[in-house]
Amino acid sequence: MAQAETSKHHLRFVLVAWAIASVIGIALSVLIMKAILRPAASPQMADQNLTIVVFTAVAVPVAFFVLTFVGYSLWRFRTQGMPTEDGPPIRSNRLALILWPSVSAGLCVFLLVWGLYGMTKVGTFGTPVGQGGMFGGTRSDPLVVDVTGQQWLWTFTYPSEGGIETTKLVLPVNRQVEFRVTSLDVVHSFWIRAFGVKIDAVPGQVLYTNTTPTQLGTFTARCVELCGLYHAYMQNQVDVVTPASFTAWVQSQAAPAHAGVGA
Ligand SMILES: [Cu+2]
Numbered sequence: 001m002a003q004a005e006t007s008k009h010h011l012r013f014v015l016v017a018w019a020i021a022s023v024i025g026i027a028l029s030v031l032i033m034k035a036i037l038r039p040a041a042s043p044q045m046a047d048q049n050l051t052i053v054v055f056t057a058v059a060v061p062v063a064f065f066v067l068t069f070v071g072y073s074l075w076r077f078r079t080q081g082m083p084t085e086d087g088p089p090i091r092s093n094r095l096a097l098i099l100w101p102s103v104s105a106g107l108c109v110f111l112l113v114w115g116l117y118g119m120t121k122v123g124t125f126g127t128p129v130g131q132g133g134m135f136g137g138t139r140s141d142p143l144v145v146d147v148t149g150q151q152w153l154w155t156f157t158y159p160s161e162g163g164i165e166t167t168k169l170v171l172p173v174n175r176q177v178e179f180r181v182t183s184l185d186v187v188h189s190f191w192i193r194a195f196g197v198k199i200d201a202v203p204g205q206v207l208y209t210n211t212t213p214t215q216l217g218t219f220t221a222r223c224v225e226l227c228g229l230y231h232a233y234m235q236n237q238v239d240v241v242t243p244a245s246f247t248a249w250v251q252s253q254a255a256p257a258h259a260g261v262g263a
Contacts, residue, residue, distance in 0.1 A: 041213055054114070
């Protein structure tokens with residue numbers, strides 16, 4: 001009886017310590033993540049920032065559960081020298097047997113569903129949004145840009161704008177853009193961090209992803225698949241401009257080169 005009372009006392013102490021540590025840990029992790037995550041320049045990046053915060057907050061109580069039990073055991077049941085006898089045998093505990101797998105499974109399912117839902121928003125498994133996705137998706141007159149990777153530069157072609165081809169990606173703000181990404185030589189990976197866009201560029205295949213830039217400014221498109229000697233320098237400028245500036249830029253690009261218009 002006294003043994004059972006003592007066990008309950010230990011358990012209660014650990015659970016209270018775990019709850020307090022978890023509440024503080026979750027609050028701190030959310031504050032730290034908000035401070036270190038760079039601002040999003042598209043809804044997709046905002047989603048990804050939110051995902052990082054949520055996953056961290058979910059992981060904190062799991063980590064502290066293990067840490068408080070191990071820490072308390074190390075502190076409370078430490079001994080000097082070798083123990084003189086075995087501890088009492090541990091019998092199964094019905095509550096623990098039910099809670100442990102069900103909470104673990106519940107967490108895994110939550111994170112899986114969260115991740116799959118997020119993937120459908122940028123097209124599923126490299127297909128265009130609205131085609132082949134598990135939950136469909138919406139397309140609202142996207143600007144299509146063909147992105148071609150080659151050692152060691154990206155080139156961008158605008159099929160709806162007379163097929164102009166550039167090495168600087170210029171996008172109108174607040175309009176959905178669909179990237180059709182491929183490669184001429186080896187596997188590259190197309191990444192614009194500020195927009196939350198990242199997809200492989202595979203020779204002989206076209207993979208799709210999309211985003212909607214919501215911030216004016218200059219960003220960087222980078223290759224993030226080791227692709228040879230100058231991989232580290234494979235980056236292009238991305239300008240997000242007003243619709244009027246975009247139209248003006250398209251016209252300047254479309255003008256014949258012999259007219260003396262600069263690039
Ligand atoms: Cu590359």
